[in-house]
Amino acid sequence: MHAPIAGYAGKIALFTTHALVCTVYQRDRYAPQPNRKVCILTITHDRIMKKKWEDYRAPGYFDELITEQGNPRIAARKLVNHFSKLSDAEMSEFFAAAELAIREMGISFTVYSEGSNIDRSWPMDIIPRIIRASDWRRVSAGLIQRSKALNAFINDIYNRQKILADGVIPAEIVLDSGNYRPECAGVSPKHNVWAHICGTDLVRDSDGQFYVLEDNLRVPSGVSYMLENRVVTKRVLPELFEDCSVQPVSDYPLRLFKMLSSLSPRARKRPCVVVLTPGIYNSAYFEHAFLAQGMGAALVEGNDLFVGDDECVYMHTVAGPERVDVIYRRIDDDFIDPEVFRPDSALGIPGIMRSWKKGKVAIANAPGCGVADDKVIYAYVHKMIRYYFNEEPLTRSVKTYLCHDAGDRDYVLENIAELVVKPANESGGYGIMVGPHSSKAKHKEFARLIEENPRNYIAQPTVALSTAPTYCDGEIQPRHLDLRPFILQGADSWVTPGGLTRVAMRKGSLVVNSSQGGGSKDTWILER
């Protein structure tokens, strides 16, 4: 008898409070009442987030959840409605619960700073980002087309070099680039695919359209965080999923395994697939272990593998050597084989390039595929699509000025204060200058760098990165974000539903990299 009564009482009380607070806000806003003092007391006692959501605006930017007029976008209505009903206290409780879950699940990334490695908890905002399924279908078709073109390009470059002979891309841009590996010439990997896993960075400009910012073809990371973000959201806010049908992401490791299996040189039901990591001190080690576990694959370091006299790759096991079919490597080309690339590398496997060239082991992504991961090559992707497939590009690219071109360079030097200048061959957000956010001295410094080494720089107009409501210090505030979906390509092509949304947690900042204080959001592809 006792328990049900207590339960009822609690429920009614809760209901009343919510209803009361809503009216209080309305009164508060429209007509001051004589008993205002009392009302304020009630508010501070159990404030809800509703007003914060109503007041939320992100002027000048496309916001992912809220329209310019301040209303939730159709796909985001249920979500915003749910969050509006939470009290301040509940919101901060959920925030703390997510933090605890992340710590207990051990979701971390490693930051190298001041000579030591620090394992940091993964920063995640609890308000998901929503993309309509209809929008996403268009984006993913574009991504598949794009990644097929990039693969056709890499295969062409290391074989016939038709695209250079036909003058579509100037040969010296490709062949003089540090990312072109003459050691890979003449190889045709299975399915003619080189970049099997591609992480493409997308941004949304103020027109609400998605633009490709860059294609990461070497060892793109972040997918494990995409998966873990979903696990955390499901744990902390399971109610959110009640009325929304969110496309699941959890089958990624399985898709990855199937794709990798399709590369195996031996026809086996279950090929021996391994994940090659540089080791525990790598910033993405968490992800390497995560993916190995998800695929039921061995997580190996260089010294676990060796190349036998028959030029096959083997791993040391308790039962003796065992042949490896597919290596998902998370080590840069430079370190993969001391016989061919850096001789001082202790991370790689001597002779692995010989084995790969003979087709006795598959390596994903293939060595040398970084030749297409270059911000200068980026400017030619649409030309590649037209050249190889005779199709119109389905993705949008950001206008790119190539500093090695005299006309472009003059434009860049003249307008450097409005542009974003990027080195052609860096990742992780390093060495970038955002013109409007930089000092005159910085502008001058970059102008000098460009003149010294024009091939190494490109410039783009500053994109007004879209925003999404983000929980910061108890408030709901707009923060800029991007999106990194992952495209798998083996026998078939596949794109993750959504991807990893990275958030610049500092107000006004456009830098989303986790190594530079960025956070993340769970990303929902939502059927209405």
Added chain:
Amino acid sequence: MNSMLSSVAERLYWMARYLERAENMACLTNAYTQFILDVPKGTQPGWDSLIRIIEGEEEFAARYSEYSERNVLKFLIADLDNPGSIRFAIHSARENIRTTRDTLPEQCWELVNALNLYVSENAEASIARRHRFQFLDRVVARLQRITGLIASSVPRDHAYQFIRIGRLIERCDMTSRVVDVATAATLGRQNPNAPEVTWLWTNLLKSLSAVAAYRRETGPVVEGGEVIDFLFRSEAFPRSVFFCLDNIAIETEKIGNGERVLEVVDRSHKLVHSLEPEAITLARLHEFIDRLQARLIELHETVAATWFIR
């Protein structure tokens, strides 16, 4: 099924050893505290016995000047620089599992990681008697949960076999050390049958969760020689040296190509067999345990040479 990587086998083996070590140390610390509470003031053995058990005298002396309760417990529970401490053992287990997540049930990593968080946040504050019991009890409970998960979810393949061998070697080692602490605490006493000595043996049995098993096998009277016989040579008690050695042999046969390991197990077995617990003096017992420890070190080295060397 692919065979297990040597490096992974080694890490699983160490993970299991560290988990077992943490549990044993927590139980032992708890039991010793309980024992000290029972013994009348003035006749208590010192806290230094606990340091001797893990052969941590040198490490201890480098950092502390006095074998006070607080210093000893800080050293054993919370000191991350002491390779014999509970905190170090759990931290090391976590590091080993971090690199072998792919071979274990998903939940395993999370449980060990959460335990490591719990210990690093609470160890320092749990040195005082008031919080010590609850802390150690929780640590043991969480470790048992991990053991349970492993027992019920890890397939009986190489992963399980190396976890088993690591755990059994560690357990064997710890059981012999526990007997040694009793000898350390009673050696040189006028009367080896004084009531506090009986208390000590009872508490040590408790620390190995062995009281009920001892009663069933030997009877209710707790007496030094009988306890030694039970802890070394019981065929049925899972923490006895015999039991551990027998099971190491069983797991070794399952892995294959472990002839040299079996040979060392056999020699250790013979050594324990030759012991005459009823007649032995405490000084000779101590010497015997030293010899057994040397065998266990040889056993570990043979395991490493057989399967872990790359």
